[in-house]
Amino acid sequence: MRLVILCFWIWAASAAAAAVAGSDMEALLEFGRGIRQDPSRRQAAPWNPTSSSDSDGCPVDWHGVQCNGGQILSIAFDGIGLVGNASLSALARMTMLQNLSLSGNKLEGVLPRALGSLASLQHLDLSNNRFAGSIPAELTKLSNLGHLNLSSNGFGGALPVGFRSLRKLKYLDLRGNGFVGKLDDIFAQLQSPVHVDFSCNQFSGSLASISDNSSVASTLQYLNVSHNVLSGPVFASDPTPLFDSLEVFDASYNALTGNVPSFNFMISLKVLLLQNNKFSGSIPEALFRETSMVLTQLDLSWNQLTGPIRRVTSVNLKYLNLSCNSLQGTLPITFGSCSVVDLSRNMLSGNISVVHTWGDYVEMIDLSSNRLTGTWPDQTTQFLRLTSLRISNNLLAGELPTVLGSYPELIAIDLSLNQLHGALPKNLFTAAKLTYLNLSGNNFAGTLPLPSSETNNSTTIDLSVLPVQTSNLSFLDLSNNSFGGPLPSGIGRLSGLVLLDLCLNNFTGQIPTSITKLKHLLHIDLSSNHFDGSIPDGLPDDLVEFNVSYNNFSGPVPSSLLKFPDSSFHPGNELLVLPRSASPNSPEGSGGRKHGMKRGILYALIACVIVFVTGIIVLLLVHWKISNWKSSEKGKGQNKNSATQGQDAPQRRAEIPSSEMHDVSLGSSPSAEYGGVSVPRGGMEGQHEAQCVDQPTGSISSLKDSSASSMPSLISSPSDVRSHHHQSILRVHSPDKLVGDLHLFDNSVLFTAEELSRAPAEIIGRSCHGTSYKATLDNGYVLTVKWLKEGFAKSKKEFSREIKKLGSVKHPSLVSFRGYYWGPKEHERIIISDYVDATSLSTYLSGNGSQLSLHQILASADLYVF
Structure with a gap:
């Protein structure tokens, strides 16, 4: 009898397990019926219910599904391009489901309340989809949930009350949605999170009360609240030695005010991003000290900070951005181990030569839009890692040193809008990796030191320094200077040029035909020079900008350039022939020019007459007003009518x-x-x-x-x-x-x-x-x-x-x-x-x-x- 009862229970358990397994398969098939596209073809198409099962009871041709005894434990359909309306309520029937990850698809729908029944769920990732609506309160019933990622969707509204019950929640990512509410209240509910990302929402409130929640402050390692509408100070007046585990803190793009804290209490902090806020006052020196912290990235740009920049002695700080503030004083004599230094758009002054004391770690320097003087020192051979140098819109003067062309890793140079003069160093155009060169708005003169392509025995240019590989320059802007002479034929060796701007100079002669070798050229501006001759035929058909106005070109315009408006050729170039206008050699063209000259003279005369008459009228008005003032002083009113007429x-x-x-x-x-x-x-x-x-x-x-x-x-x-x-x-x-x-x-x-x-x-x-x-x-x-x-x-x-x-x-x-x-x-x-x-x-x-x-x-x- 006992044997019969035992067999009965075994049979009942097997039947129940089979029923549950069948229920999970049916739920998965119901979910699959909402999928309209499966471009990866990794799942059985079209989600075939007759697919054979493996030893664990899972369909053998369904990738990303894990089972145990026929029950589904994990569904991971990440980044496979699924498109459709996701029926998450169907998946809510899987009682043993522990992992549900559908990130990186194009799934639509809302979060059903039934998700709260997934008592075993530990990992939920629906990021980078098209889900919308609000978060149901039932989601806070998932007591085993440790990872929740709903980022980059269309969710909105306020977060439900009850996050306090999610005691195992360590990872919370809600960035890139439309959530609203007071951030203070939300942090008060969190228990012991490690990673929190609330960025790119509409959260309001302040951060001052975060330190009041000791459980959050002691466990948090990553905190991102950027791109919200937070206000007030960062922390309370005395945050005490909390946040000892915090490594990344991003509160940028808010409306935070007050002074920047010294962050002495954050002994593990590596990344601090507070740009685009309303911080004021000076920068704490503790952020730059050698032994104070392990900070590697510091961004305080776009605030209202004032005062000088002290010595930077930290050996850990690699990225420093203090741009767009009101910092004053001179440049620091040292920047420790910084590889990126951005101090642009401030009020810094003093001589630029102090950079010769900086270390050899620097890779990017941006000092644009300050009040720096002097010129770049020639004793800076230590910058072997320098890739970008930008010092535009300052008061630099003098000549460019040859050392600029010797930096082996230099990619970009921008010294525009200064007062530099003299000739350009020859090695500037043979620098191994230089692709961007902007020297516009200076007083440079002389000819361009480009090698000639016609001769290899030039007595004025050393071709031995020219590498076998042609120059890597793609952006060359020398506009608004005083360069003169003919444009060297070696311009054709700059085969990678995309933009060439030589306007507002004193170049003469004809454009060399070698310019037609620049097959990647998209923008060319040679206006306001003294070029003559014909415009070379064979320029790239892909040109999107072309301007040769205010020159002395003649002859027909190449057919490939007729797509540009007349303003690309005129004013100037009176002898240039545009097929859409009369030829200058024809009687009509000649008569048109004479008629145009007469009309120009007539306009000039009319303008002179108007100026003269206007001056007379103003003088009469002044005289009349003075007379009226004198008469009013005497109490006479006989000029009242004449005043009305005037x-x-x-x-x-x-x-x-x-x-x-x-x-x-x-x-x-x-x-x-x-x-x-x-x-x-x-x-x-x-x-x-x-x-x-x-x-x-x-x-x-x-x-x-x-x-x-x-x-x-x-x-x-x-x-x-x-x-x-x-x-x-x-x-x-x-x-x-x-x-x-x-x-x-x-x-x-x-x-x-x-x-x-x-x-x-x-x-x-x-x-x-x-x-x-x-x-x-x-x-x-x-x-x-x-x-x-x-x-x-x-x-x-x-x-x-x-x-x-x-x-x-x-x-x-x-x-x-x-x-x-x-x-x-x-x-x-x-x-x-x-x-x-x-x-x-x-x-x-x-x-x-x-x-x-x-x-x-x-x-x-x-x-x-x-």
């Missing part, structure tokens, strides 16, 4: 159309409500932060000349302008944002292109050059933003040179330029200056303003003539 002329004044692109404020818009716009923070220049997906809601970059049609005409009386402005102030919303290059002439007011993007904008005027807007930054600083019309600025280098020159002009009646923005599109050209709330001269002359004094009248007249 009001119309000044009222017809518009904004000054200056050929030098100066945006002078002649009037102010009345205050009115306008729509503020904002753009969420996104990734910028950081090399270590996670990449986030922005969802912009509006920006100042949406303001284009098309919106100018809604602005009232300035050719009216001031009262008409005021009434019209009240009707035309716009609420501007657009999904665009500024992603180009923002250049500021000084560091008195620092802001980013992203901050300018989200600045509320109000139209205040327009001219023949473009439209002006009043923009208010996050910190309340008000700017005048001049958006230039499309096609107004063609060359970035010429535009930069002119704006920088005009920005240095100082005059009591002028508002100096603060900087400019050059975007990737032709219509994204912006001039930036301080906003001045001043009443226009026409308001006073029309009788709508208070009485001007004689001194004010003369000052205004001086401004108007300019």
Whole structure:
């Protein structure tokens, strides 16, 4: 009898196991029915239910499935390109499932509440898919869960309360979603996590209370809360010796304030990223000390830090980025073992020659946009590992040393926008690995030291230094200098060139035919030189930019270049023949040139007459105003009618159309409500932060000349302008944002292109050059933003040179330029200056303003003539 009972129980257990196994297989097949594409073909296609099973009861042709006794323990379908609607509720029936990993696919769906029934689940990874919705509270019932990764999906909403019950949770990654809520409350629920990544969400609150949770502070090794909307200080006033296990701390791209902590208490900290916040004060010296910590990466860029940079003696620090602050003083005499040093966009001064005391560990140096003087020292042969040298936009002077061409690993050199002069070292074009060379905006002269391709016995150029392999240069910008003479035929040996910019120099002669050997060339600018002869035929068909205007070319234009507009060839080149226009040798062409000359003379005469008449009118106005002032002093009113008749002329004044692109404020818009716009923070220049997906809601970059049609005409009386402005102030919303290059002439007011993007904008005027807007930054600083019309600025280098020159002009009646923005599109050209709330001269002359004094009248007249 006992034997019968034993057999019965064995049979019942086997039947139950078979039923469970069959249930798991059915659940997996149900999940498979939602898969529309399986490009890897690693699973049985189409998820065949008749597939044979192995000894553990798993389908033999299903990769990534592990079983035990016919029950599924693990499903790992990572990165195989599955597309479809994932039925996770079907998988929730697998009672023994311990690992569910579906990362790196294109699966859709939501997290069902049934997932809370997977009591055995230890590892859940759904990262890099298309899941959406909120996290159900039932997920916090997975008491055995140790690894949870939901990153890079479309989840949103607040996290459920109950993470406190996940006592075994060590790895938590929620980055790249749309979660919201107070980070303080979330950390208060965590027990003993090791890896926490909340980056690229919309979490708010502060980090000050993290140290209150001793269980978190003592076990945490990796913490990333970047790209959120956190505020306040980093930690409480005294964090005590906690976080002794923390190795990586990334709180970049937030709105954290206060001083940067010394982090003495974090004895294991290796990576510290706090860029793009609002930290102020000086940098703690403890971060640079030799024995204080094991820090290897430090990024404090894009903050509001001040003070000098002390000695860097740490032997562990390899990456140091302090760019875009307001640091002052001279360069440190040592940088320890740093391999990357970025101090660009600060207010550092002193002689650059101090770099000769730096060690031989340096690989990348960026000191751009400071106030450094001197020239690069020749005694710097220790930089055998140097790959990138950028010192643009400083006050460097003198000649380039030959040592620059001797660095064996050097890839990029940018010394643009300085005051360097003299000839270029010959070895600069034979450097073994140099691919990027930008020396634009200096005073270099002489001929280019390129070897001639016609002779191997040149007495002026040593060809023995030229390697057998042609130069690796792909970017060569020598624009806005004083180079002269013919362009050497050796230009053809720079076979890797992609960009060649020689504009605004004094080159002469014909372009050598060897330039047609540059088969990879995409951008070429030879404008504003003295080239003559014909344009060589055979340039690459893939050219996307070509400019030879302001030269003396003649003859027909090669057919491959006819795709470029006339502005690529004219002005200048009067003898150049474009098939789409009349030939210069034909009677029509000759007559056209004569007619054009007559028309030019006529325009010049008209301009002179207009200037003369304008001057007379201004003098008459001043004289009339003085007379009116004298008569009012005597209490006489007999000139009142004549004064009324003279009001119309000044009222017809518009904004000054200056050929030098100066945006002078002649009037102010009345205050009115306008729509503020904002753009969420996104990734910028950081090399270590996670990449986030922005969802912009509006920006100042949406303001284009098309919106100018809604602005009232300035050719009216001031009262008409005021009434019209009240009707035309716009609420501007657009999904665009500024992603180009923002250049500021000084560091008195620092802001980013992203901050300018989200600045509320109000139209205040327009001219023949473009439209002006009043923009208010996050910190309340008000700017005048001049958006230039499309096609107004063609060359970035010429535009930069002119704006920088005009920005240095100082005059009591002028508002100096603060900087400019050059975007990737032709219509994204912006001039930036301080906003001045001043009443226009026409308001006073029309009788709508208070009485001007004689001194004010003369000052205004001086401004108007300019």
